[in-house]
Amino acid sequence: MSVLPVFIGAVVFCFGLCVGSFLNVVVYRLPLGLPVHRGFSLCPACGRRLRGPDLVPVFSWLFLRGRCRYCGAGISPRYPAVELLTAFLWLAVWLARxxxxxxxxxxxPPGEVLRAAAMLVLVSALVAVIFIDARHMIIPxxxxxxxxAAGLLLCFTPAPPTLAERLIGLVCVSGPLFLLAVLSGGRAMGMGDIKLMAAAGLCLGWPGTVAAFFIGAFLGSVVSVAAAAGKSRKLGGRIPFGPYLAGGIIICLFYGRILIDLYLSLF
Ligand SMILES: [Zn+2]
Incomplete structure (x- = not known):
């Protein structure tokens, strides 16, 4: 095995950690309406400005044992979790492509570079969707x-999926969900989930999007049943659907073809 793929994989993983660190800023600030591209990182508890050694992805959290250096307030394990998840997804994109x-x-080849770049953008945005929707029940x-935008970039990459499959993907899940939302007066499904599935449709094409939706619905039901059994009643009994849809989209981005072929081989 050549050294080059391993070296690039390590570089991609480190970039993923740094992007994950930025996504932590996005997850924290975006729902509060704060600008994500400006300003210093502050400790949410004491307001002290955090400096270089406090901001090294994962390592700072481990070194400081999950506490602020200045006030000792606990720092959520969500921070290293976002960084590690992003890094592993970036590595997965590299391994896949x-x-x-x-x-x-x-x-x-330019088409494949574009595909890989769009996949990195897609998985990064989905990490932010997972953590923001889980906490605030919104998908910005x-x-x-x-x-x-990632889906539009993917339209310029070689098939599969074809451009027609991507365009059908825009509406094949989001259309019926929109109808369901209108008929139920907005109770059955949030608009954020519908827009997410439309955008994902452009990225995955229609077969992948349908698969992503069913995987997301399956994951969501399993977790709701487990949560009901554990009598956890967070968020007034409502369970955000976005994180499971995002999980389904990520699974289908990497394994969509394999899963669809597997499913069709059952008949
Ligand atoms: Zn502090």
Whole structure:
């Protein structure tokens, strides 16, 4: 095995950690309406400005044992979790696409570079969706737009899925869900989930999007049943659907074809 893929994989993982660190800022500030691209990082408890050594992804949290250096307030394990999840997803994108990017299969063909870049944008935005929706029960429009932008980039990459499959994907899940939302007076489904599935449709194409929706619904039901059994009644009994949909989208981004072929082989 050549050294190059391993080296690039390590670099991609470290970039993923840094992007995860930025996503922590997004997850914290976006629902509060604060600007994500400006200002210093502050301890939410004491307001002290955090400096370089406090901001190294994962390591700072481990080194400080999950406490603020200045006031000792606990820092949520959500921070290193977001960083690690992002890094592993970035690594997964590299592992999935390395064969198409590296010689002898190719020498970074532009279409495949674009596909890999769009996949990195997509998984990063989905990490933010998972953590924001889990906490605030909203999916910010700006994140949906980022996913839509990733989908537009993917339209310029070689098939599969074809452009027609991507365009059908825009409406094949979001259309019926929208109808359901209108008929139920907005109770059955949130608009954020509908917009998320439309944008995901452009990224995955219609077969992948349908699969992503059913996987998300399955994951959501399993967790709701487990939560009901454990009598946990957070958020007044409502369970955010976005994190499970995002999970389904991530699974189908990597394994969509395999899962669909597996499903069809049952008949
Ligand atoms: Zn503090």
């Amino acid at each position: 390395a064969g198409a990017l590296l010689p002898p299969a190719g020498s970074f 429009n700006s994140l949906v737009l980022v996913i839509l």
